[in-house]
Amino acid sequence: MKFAFFDTKPYDKISFQKYGEEKGITFKFYETKLTPDTVSLASGCDGVCIFVNDNASAEVIESLHKLGVKVIALRCAGYNNVDVKSAYGKIHVVHVPAYSPYAVAEHAMAMLLTSIRRIHKAYIRTRDFNFSLHGLTGFDLHGKTVGVIGTGKIGRVFIDICRGFGMNVIAYDKYPDKSSDINYVSLEDLLEKSDIISLHCPLTKETHHLINSETVDKMKKGVVIVNTSRGALIDAEVLLEGIKSRKIGAACLDVYEEESDVFFEDFSGHIINDDILARLISMPNVIVTSHQGFLTEEALNNIAETTAQNIIDIFNTGGCENELCYHCGNIENCKKKRNCKCF
Numbered sequence: 001m002k003f004a005f006f007d008t009k010p011y012d013k014i015s016f017q018k019y020g021e022e023k024g025i026t027f028k029f030y031e032t033k034l035t036p037d038t039v040s041l042a043s044g045c046d047g048v049c050i051f052v053n054d055n056a057s058a059e060v061i062e063s064l065h066k067l068g069v070k071v072i073a074l075r076c077a078g079y080n081n082v083d084v085k086s087a088y089g090k091i092h093v094v095h096v097p098a099y100s101p102y103a104v105a106e107h108a109m110a111m112l113l114t115s116i117r118r119i120h121k122a123y124i125r126t127r128d129f130n131f132s133l134h135g136l137t138g139f140d141l142h143g144k145t146v147g148v149i150g151t152g153k154i155g156r157v158f159i160d161i162c163r164g165f166g167m168n169v170i171a172y173d174k175y176p177d178k179s180s181d182i183n184y185v186s187l188e189d190l191l192e193k194s195d196i197i198s199l200h201c202p203l204t205k206e207t208h209h210l211i212n213s214e215t216v217d218k219m220k221k222g223v224v225i226v227n228t229s230r231g232a233l234i235d236a237e238v239l240l241e242g243i244k245s246r247k248i249g250a251a252c253l254d255v256y257e258e259e260s261d262v263f264f265e266d267f268s269g270h271i272i273n274d275d276i277l278a279r280l281i282s283m284p285n286v287i288v289t290s291h292q293g294f295l296t297e298e299a300l301n302n303i304a305e306t307t308a309q310n311i312i313d314i315f316n317t318g319g320c321e322n323e324l325c326y327h328c329g330n331i332e333n334c335k336k337k338r339n340c341k342c343f
């Protein structure tokens, strides 16, 4: 089996070569992203393997279908960049629903601690032998209220971590797990009561710009916002205004609305065209990491192993438990015997 592997980074190759060899899959590694212009690179391949900023729009899916591609294998959990409806009946779409919720949740806490204890400032100071503490005063997490939006795999690990710090955890989820011990509140309550808000829900039409001027108005003054989920959950212009007006006390961003143009690449010798990102990065109370929440050895191995297994399952059995299948409304007669995710 041959798969065109888009948006390849050096760390991808190690784990995918290993599991590809084990399962009999040849990955053709391309540094370029999947776009309408690069889709022809998949010619002669059985499938494509893509990441968060590749473009699998209706147009790209149509081209892939014409090329005879049978599988889009996402090597990530989120699938907002794939037009799953267009793929229905043409191309199987599989993803990696969980590879290490700890990687992302721990990164969220690492960013939060860095921000509120000014570690990013202290690191730079001491490297320059500046041992002054002026301006480095932080605050205790113990006793603070953290509002977690989205209590799935990552949100729950983050909740456990926060509880370990002695924080008061409240949560909002569209589909709350009533059997859990999570203290669910309404979104409005969460916005009003939280000292820190951490986003762990997927990007959907409903959650697009969940953090907007109306929701920011309801938040406490000085709130810290942590986003390790998807950039477009936050209206970046509103975030910038909130930081400038001091309504938002700090922001920790592992994802950014327009990240696909810049994240994962080295622009250190260039002038960044995105004024909002440049202004956010210039703020002393904003920390940006470039979508690295997933980047641990454990997660990379799990991603490669699950992706290779997903591909094998589809070609051997025609179905896969990690298949994303558009809700056709015909559940009773589903030929896939419901062994895929219907949404």
Ligand code: NAI
Binding pocket: 077, 078, 097, 098, 101, 104, 149, 150, 151, 152, 153, 154, 155, 172, 173, 174, 175, 176, 200, 201, 202, 203, 204, 206, 207, 228, 229, 230, 254, 255, 291, 292, 293, 294, 295
């Ligand atoms: P999950 O599917 O286990 O949990 C998502 C939770 O969000 C579910 O409990 C769901 O009920 C809830 N939800 C859905 N719609 C909602 C809404 N409208 N409002 C509130 N809650 C809603 O997903 P998981 O594994 O916890 O991942 C969460 C997100 O983290 C992913 O969607 C992805 O965007 C992001 N992610 C980021 C990574 C990074 O490297 N920064 C890596 C992996 C995932």
